[in-house]
Structure formats: C-alpha cells, structure tokens
Amino acid sequence: DFNLEHLQEFGHERVEGLVALLCAGGAKKYPASVSQIHTQEGTTNWVISLEKREVDLRFVMVTGTTTETQQANDISGDGRIKTGVFNWQRLFRGFSAPVASLPDLSAFDVVHVQLSGTNFDAPRQIRKQLGPRSATKLVVNLDYALEFWYMYPPYPEVLLDQLRCADYIMSVEPHAAHILAELTGHPVYVIPHPADVEAITQTATARRERNDALVMLHRDAQDYLPYWMLRGCGLKTRVIGRLTPVGNATGSAIDYPALLYDYIHEGYLGGEVAVGLMAKSVLAVDCYTHHVCGRSQIELAALGVPCIGYRNVWAQRACFPTLTIAPGDVLTARAIVRRLLQDPEWYDAVGQQAQERVRMFNYESARVKYLTMLGRMEGDARPVLPQGVTEVRSAPVGALESGAGEVADPALVAVGEPAL
Secondary structure, eight states, X not given: OOOGGGGGGOOHHHHHHHHHHHHTTTTTTSOXXXXXXXXXXXXXXXXXXXXXXXXXXXXXXXXXXXXXXXXXXXXXXXXXXXXXXXXXXXXXXXXXXXXXXXXXXXXOSEEEXXXXXXXXXXXXXXXXXXXXXXXXXXXXXXXXXXXXXXXSOSOHHHHHHHHHTOSEEEESSHHHHHHHHHHHSSOEEEXXXXXXXXXXXXXXXXXXXXXXXXXXXXXXXXXXXXXXHHTTSSOEXXXXXXXXXXXXXXXXXXXXXXXXXXXXXXXXXXXXXXXXXXXXXXXXXXXXXXXXXXXXXHHHHHHTOOEEEXXXXXXXXXXXXXXXXXXXXXXXXXXXXXXXXXXXXXXXXXXXXXXXXXXXXXXXXXXXXXXXXXXSSOSSOOOBOOTTOOSOOOOOOOOTTOTTOOOOOGGGOOOOOOOO
C-alpha cells in the first residue's frame, strides 16, 4: 500500500514497483508510465501517469522556466477542474520539462511547444536535435492573442522562422490561424486547448441559486463598459479576472473602476474558485477586445450561464451566438440583459444551447482533432492553408538550422498526411 504523497522518498526501483502494481491485470490496455524530472533547485520529481483508457501518445510539453514546469505538472496530476494550455499533457498523460532536461527527444511521439517569451528559441533547438525527418513530431502552438504578439522578442521574421521549424503549427482560434498560414506559408490547424467540460458542467447550479451578474475583466482595461451594460438591472455585480487596479487616465491614485462594482476579486483565481463564482452568477458580461479562443466563455457555457460578449472571441460566437454583440454596443447589451431577466424560457434556451455547443471544446474533441492532425485517426481537423496551396502533401519539414544553415522554402513545406 503506497502513499502517493511521499513519492519523493522513493527510489527508482520502488517507483517502478508502484507502476507495476497499478498496471496489474491491465498493463497492455491501460499502460502506466513513470518519468523523472530534475529541477534547477536540485530536487527530483516523479511523474506517474495512469488512466483507465488507452494512452494515445508519448507526449512531452516543453516549458521555459522551472515555475512553468512545476505548475504544468501540478495541474496535470492533481485532478482539479482546469481549462487552458496545460490540459494537453493531462489529456495525453504526458509531462512538462525544459528542453535542456530532455537529452533524447526521440523517446517521444510528440514534442509540444507552447510558444512564449520564455521558450521562444525552443522550436529551433528541438528541430536541430531531431533533424528534418525524425519520427518524433514537433508541434508548435501559438495561442497568444494577435494583439499580444508584440510580447515576443521584437524580431517578427524570427517568430515566423521559429514556427516554420514545426512539423505542425497550431492556433487556438481561426482568426490567428488564417494570419499565421498566410505569413508562414505553412498549413495551420485550429485546435483549442482541451477543456474538462463534463467536470465543469457537474458543478452547475439551478437558476434559483444564482445571485449576481459576473463581470469578466482582462488586460485591455475595459472597466467602464460592463458598468453601463448592467446599470439598473437589479443584480449585484461581481468582478473577476482583474489582475491590477487600472485607475483613471489622469493618473489619479484613486481606483475609480473598482468603485463601480459591488464585489471585486483581485488577482488570478484558480480554476475551481473561478468556476465556483461563475456557477453562482445569473449572467456574465465579457468585454474583451482581443482575438482569443475564450476560456471564460467555455467555462460559462459548460455551466449554462449566459454570457454577453464580443464577436472577436471565438467561443463567444460558437456558444452564445444570440448574445454576441459588436465591441462597445452598450445598448444592445442592455436589451439582452433585460430579456434574460424577464424571459425565463429564453434564458433557459440560451443556457441549454451553450451546453450543447461547448462540447466542441471538450477533451474528446481536442483529442480527435490532435490525433487527426498527426494522421493517427480520422476526424475533423482540416488545416487553414496559405494562399495558393490547395492540399497538404507529404514532404520533409525544413529546419531553421539544417546542415547548410538555410531556412526551407515555406511554399514547398507540407505537414504529415492528416485525413482531410
């Protein structure tokens, strides 16, 4: 009887023994795996993966810092409700590690890079190690909103070259995918991060248990518009997602926007806390102006909580089409709020439609799209193609640093043989 809380006390043989014990009677169908990760602090983390379904891939996600690595592995292993990028390794029972700690990348089927400012050079390093025709596939996912691409090192052409190192380029929403396909000359797959939709739905509350209007705030500081949209609706207002006080344009020390709402939750909220607050809300308003997939909309849709938001958010359009408005359209938003509060049948219909549509973002949908992209199964994962390209062909992938140091001609590069 092993105590999983004390794995740090185990040697390699004992951990392998635990894996054998867990796999007894079903090792072939439901395999377990064990990985050892050495941190910069000199400690060792053991990651044991076992799930009662077949494991699809030998999967590793490349992170940029020790903090990111620890956060990713904690999220994948603790079973808490989560949406977002680290659910990829949870879905495929993999783990995260910095590229420098992975001496043999050929041990994996997929090396997945979530491109950020901290691992910006990882695609080039990985491609150099793998070579141009490796059986191990390099997947690079760019999920930052287009409006935040300036946060990468200020060399836009190098960003494109890093992406071209990939066997497969991914984006989490269609707007960015079309732009990346045109700029890189490579096919780009639209595959949102997996969301544990079913688990979130189980936390939903009945309409009579919902109390307030939720305001989702982001880094673009749209503090005032939700106030006008909800003014006079009769509901208490609750703000989440606000990382720092914005203040006003004159630089006053008074945080005026915080005075507009009844309850303010400053700082980043963990998955369970945020979803718990969402579940107790009558409706939500999200005035984010950047082009994103829409993590908040996915969570609200899974809960059946109506969300009013802008059309630049993909999940808003997909899950709440009748509540999607043009940016800044305060009057339409106010009319929608009134109808939601006065028409219970329409309110229920909106929530039910959202819960049906949000399944396109769940674990199984993400798994099918990802494996279809890799050519391992048939499903719906048709890529966005660059202008002038009509099909995805089977051809070697060029590296940023090949033997001659050249960058492959993007017009000649194709990625795998996914089912179309």
